[in-house]
Amino acid sequence: MAGASGAGPVITVAHVRQQRTxxxxxxPGVLAVALVALLTSPAHAQVQEPLPLELEVQAxxxxxxxxxxxxxxxxxxxxHSQIAKAMRAAVREGLxxxxxxxxxxxxxxxxxxxxxxxSPPTRGWPLLVWLGPPVALVLGGAALVLxxxxxxxxxxxxxxxxxxKATGDLAPYLDLVxxxxxxx
Amino acid sequence: xxxxxxxTITLALALAAYGSVxxxxxxxxxxxxxxxxxxxxxYMAALALGVAVLALVTAFLSNDFSIRYVAEHSNLxxxxxxxxxxxxxxxxxxxxxxAFALSGMAAVSMAMTPRRAGALRAYTNGVLMLILTxxxxxxxxxxxxxxxxxxxxxxxxxxxxxxxxxxMFVHPPMLMTGLVAITVPFALGMGTLLSGRIDxxxxxxxxxxxxxxxxxxxxxxxLGAWWAYTILGWGGYWAWDPVENAxxxxxxxxxxxxxxxxxxxxxxMFRMWNIxxxxxxxxxxxxxxxxxxxxxxxxxxxxxASTLGWVFLTFLGVATLASFGLxxxxxxxxxxxHALESTLSRxxxxxxxxxxxxxxxxxxxxGVVFPLISELTTGRTITVGEPFFNQVNGPMMLALIVLMxxxxxxxxxxxxxxxxxxxxxxxxxxxxxxxxxxAVLFEIRIIAxxxxxxxxxxxxVSVLREWVRGTIARHRATGAAYPLAFAxxxxxxxxxxxxxxxxxxxxxxxxGIIGSxxxxxxxxxxxxxxxSTTVGVYTVEFAAVETTTFADRTExxxxxxxSRDGKPLGTMRAWNGVYPSFQMVSTRAxxxxxxxDDLYVIFSEVQPDGQTAAFRxxxxxxxxxxxxxxxxxxxxxxxxxxxxxxxxxxxxxxPDRAGAGLAEGAS
Numbered sequence: 001m002a003g004a005s006g007a008g009p010v011i012t013v014a015h016v017r018q019q020r021t022x023x024x025x026x027x028p029g030v031l032a033v034a035l036v037a038l039l040t041s042p043a044h045a046q047v048q049e050p051l052p053l054e055l056e057v058q059a060x061x062x063x064x065x066x067x068x069x070x071x072x073x074x075x076x077x078x079x080h081s082q083i084a085k086a087m088r089a090a091v092r093e094g095l096x097x098x099x100x101x102x103x104x105x106x107x108x109x110x111x112x113x114x115x116x117x118x119s120p121p122t123r124g125w126p127l128l129v130w131l132g133p134p135v136a137l138v139l140g141g142a143a144l145v146l147x148x149x150x151x152x153x154x155x156x157x158x159x160x161x162x163x164x165k166a167t168g169d170l171a172p173y174l175d176l177v178x179x180x181x182x183x184x
Numbered sequence: 185x186x187x188x189x190x191x192t193i194t195l196a197l198a199l200a201a202y203g204s205v206x207x208x209x210x211x212x213x214x215x216x217x218x219x220x221x222x223x224x225x226x227y228m229a230a231l232a233l234g235v236a237v238l239a240l241v242t243a244f245l246s247n248d249f250s251i252r253y254v255a256e257h258s259n260l261x262x263x264x265x266x267x268x269x270x271x272x273x274x275x276x277x278x279x280x281x282x283a284f285a286l287s288g289m290a291a292v293s294m295a296m297t298p299r300r301a302g303a304l305r306a307y308t309n310g311v312l313m314l315i316l317t318x319x320x321x322x323x324x325x326x327x328x329x330x331x332x333x334x335x336x337x338x339x340x341x342x343x344x345x346x347x348x349x350x351x352m353f354v355h356p357p358m359l360m361t362g363l364v365a366i367t368v369p370f371a372l373g374m375g376t377l378l379s380g381r382i383d384x385x386x387x388x389x390x391x392x393x394x395x396x397x398x399x400x401x402x403x404x405x406x407l408g409a410w411w412a413y414t415i416l417g418w419g420g421y422w423a424w425d426p427v428e429n430a431x432x433x434x435x436x437x438x439x440x441x442x443x444x445x446x447x448x449x450x451x452x453m454f455r456m457w458n459i460x461x462x463x464x465x466x467x468x469x470x471x472x473x474x475x476x477x478x479x480x481x482x483x484x485x486x487x488x489a490s491t492l493g494w495v496f497l498t499f500l501g502v503a504t505l506a507s508f509g510l511x512x513x514x515x516x517x518x519x520x521x522h523a524l525e526s527t528l529s530r531x532x533x534x535x536x537x538x539x540x541x542x543x544x545x546x547x548x549x550x551g552v553v554f555p556l557i558s559e560l561t562t563g564r565t566i567t568v569g570e571p572f573f574n575q576v577n578g579p580m581m582l583a584l585i586v587l588m589x590x591x592x593x594x595x596x597x598x599x600x601x602x603x604x605x606x607x608x609x610x611x612x613x614x615x616x617x618x619x620x621x622x623a624v625l626f627e628i629r630i631i632a633x634x635x636x637x638x639x640x641x642x643x644x645v646s647v648l649r650e651w652v653r654g655t656i657a658r659h660r661a662t663g664a665a666y667p668l669a670f671a672x673x674x675x676x677x678x679x680x681x682x683x684x685x686x687x688x689x690x691x692x693x694x695x696g697i698i699g700s701x702x703x704x705x706x707x708x709x710x711x712x713x714x715x716s717t718t719v720g721v722y723t724v725e726f727a728a729v730e731t732t733t734f735a736d737r738t739e740x741x742x743x744x745x746x747s748r749d750g751k752p753l754g755t756m757r758a759w760n761g762v763y764p765s766f767q768m769v770s771t772r773a774x775x776x777x778x779x780x781d782d783l784y785v786i787f788s789e790v791q792p793d794g795q796t797a798a799f800r801x802x803x804x805x806x807x808x809x810x811x812x813x814x815x816x817x818x819x820x821x822x823x824x825x826x827x828x829x830x831x832x833x834x835x836x837x838x839p840d841r842a843g844a845g846l847a848e849g850a851s
Contacts, residue, residue, distance in 0.1 A: 141539060
């Protein structure tokens with residue numbers, strides 16, 4: 001997409017691609033380790049005891065804030081895939097071992113990268129994600145105030161000749177209907 | 185069949201291209217015959233595409249596996265009823281569906297647009313046919329569903345098992361139709377700009393088609409949520425997936441449009457703004473098609489994905505440039521005919537509504553594209569997922585519901601603080617009382633929940649209060665029985681009261697969303713047959729597992745005995761299917777749904793011993809209300825769309841000036 005705009009961006013794109021492939025190159029390794037660890041444990045170990053209630057609540061919250069790296073936009077809470085299962089198990093084990101939710105998240109970020117967090121960090125560059133919408137809302141609000149002022153200023157002007165045939169003439173009548181029907 | 189299909193698509197393409205050129209040239213040179221022929225080409229193109237659709241359906245029904253698309257998306261074992269789903273299960277078929285839907289709506293909308301629309305109608309037809317031409321070129325050159333295989337296989341591959349669900353019969357076609365339906369009001373806006381006529385001629389048709397697109401998209405989204413809830417099996421219904429977002433954003437812009445267009449209809453204001461809004465809605469719709477047809481964002485909706493991303497990206501770019509270019513070119517002639525008389529008025533409330541809706545749309549768009557921007561500029565992989573959207577959009581949605589309660593109480597044109605206070609005092613008092621009672625009764629401590637409850641209650645109270653008072657007034661005035669008086673009241677102002685019905689449906693949705701977001705309980709457990717566990721107030725006993733083996737799948741059903749406080753509530757059956765050829769597990773949750781809460785059991789997997797199984801158990805409060813809201817959305821839209829008669833005038837005593845205006849307007 002950025003390729004059209006000159007040499008600089010092209011390098012950036014290539015650079016990104018390279019990083020991406022690198023990321024994908026080592027990712028299966030980590031996953032394989034996790035999977036092997038899971039599969040080689042004794043069969044009965046797959047049947048997990050239910051977590052104590054407060055840990056279960058923490059675990060479910062964590063499932064919803066961690067992305068499944070190979071299942072296209074699903075969190076590990078939503079995905080039925082083996083990787084998601086292994087990651088859920090990792091979360092449970094971390095919590096059972098007494099780690100705080102933050103520590104569990106940190107160790108997942110170490111193994112899978114920052115992209116595993118469903119919610120972008122609020123520090124550095126990703127802070128822009130969080131700032132965008134409020135800034136847009138404030139700018140939009142300012143534009144709205146200006147527009148209302150502009151429309152108000154026109155109040156004195158006589159605009160009758162340009163009045164529309166379809167609705168303009170009906171406006172007083174429609175207002176009456178409004179008043180008759182409700183409180184408006 | 186293959187030849188017939190390709191031939192009819194080619195014919196439709198020729199007709200659409202001709203229709204576009206004839207309409208533009210005819211309208212520009214005022215050659216009526218050319219304009220008429222352009223419109224007839226529109227009708228004929230729809231007919232030709234109808235034949236193409238029938239050809240593909242016939243190929244499916246007759247198991248014509250010489251056609252690649254049929255071989256890839258069905259097989260001999262597929263029940264015939266799934267032909268409907270298989271039709272749009274892949275890229276080529278869904279594009280044919282989209283083209284046919286677009287063409288059908290183009291024909292109907294042009295047939296319904298009144299003759300007096302003149303140049304507007306001609307230019308609109310030209311725009312519609314131009315857009316149809318684009319889709320047909322893509323269909324014919326890049327994604328022809330009638331491509332034949334060198335040798336027909338004995339059997340086809342079959343349909344994706346995730347799609348064999350009742351929801352799939354309606355959810356994808358509704359969304360696809362909804363996305364292309366925006367084309368009609370968009371084309372009307374473009375037609376207005378092209379014709380250079382500054383009047384409000386386009387408003388009525390654009391409102392109707394805006395509402396149609398809005399209802400289709402809204403219902404499609406709700407059905408998708410329902411499908412996700414009942415079949416995807418994670419216990420939720422909305423995940424802010426890029427494709428969901430892609431349909432949600434144009435829906436938001438359309439919601440803004442169908443409100444704002446009322447201001448133009450009633451007051452001749454916001455002319456520029458309404459055209460800008462429909463442009464935004466259409467651009468977002470085109471973005472949605474781009475994301476869905478092979479966009480760069482990973483999504484669970486990759487069924488129909490294709491390599492056509494660049495084609496639709498180009499379309500998105502051209503559509504955006506052309507629509508906004510034309511808009512700014514014509515800006516000078518689009519001024520409002522009325523000035524805003526007061527800052528405190530219904531008109532201003534509509535503007536704030538637009539601001540919030542577009543704010544949500546922007547935040548959503550920002551969240552979808554930011555990971556791309558981040559990768560391209562800094563190389564950092566960032567995911568923007570559910571928590572972001574909930575935290576950013578949640579407050580704006582709450583504000584919108586508050587506005588939904590207050591806005592309709594404000595009068596048009598001008599209000600004083602005194603009238604506002606008078607209009608608000610009773611509903612707010614009732615709302616405060618109800619909210620306080622609810623807060624104490626259910627021990628609600630979460631601020632967002634309290635605000636949401638109060639705002640939703642305010643909406644419901646103000647709507648119901650207006651209805652009750654209006655019905656009583658009518659009953660007293662005419663002596664009609666209460667139900668008849670109520671029906672007459674609704675009939676007297678359909679756009680308004682249809683809108684109110686939808687507002688009530690939104691309140692139901694809000695209750696469902698608030699309940700399930702803040703008060704849902706989830707447990708992941710392993711149980712052996714005979715074990716039992718608790719989730720929330722329910723006790724679940726794993727009574728038995730029943731296994732059935734089919735040629736293509738193994739189905740298992742877990743039989744669960746449910747009780748609450750020792751009282752048995754019956755059994756539930758959670759379903760799990762393993763499809764070895766797709767390497768896929770499909771689950772169908774057992775759901776016990778009541779207005780208070782849903783008990784939701786997912787049968788995730790079975791251990792090799794066949795007796796131990798993993799379950800996910802959820803209690804989701806109030807989700808029931810979300811699915812009930814759907815029919816009310818449709819009902820409200822139908823009421824709002826029902827053609828109005830002039831009879832309502834009989835109840836009003838008209839001053840002379842208004843009476844004269846009415847006579848003119850009605851003639």
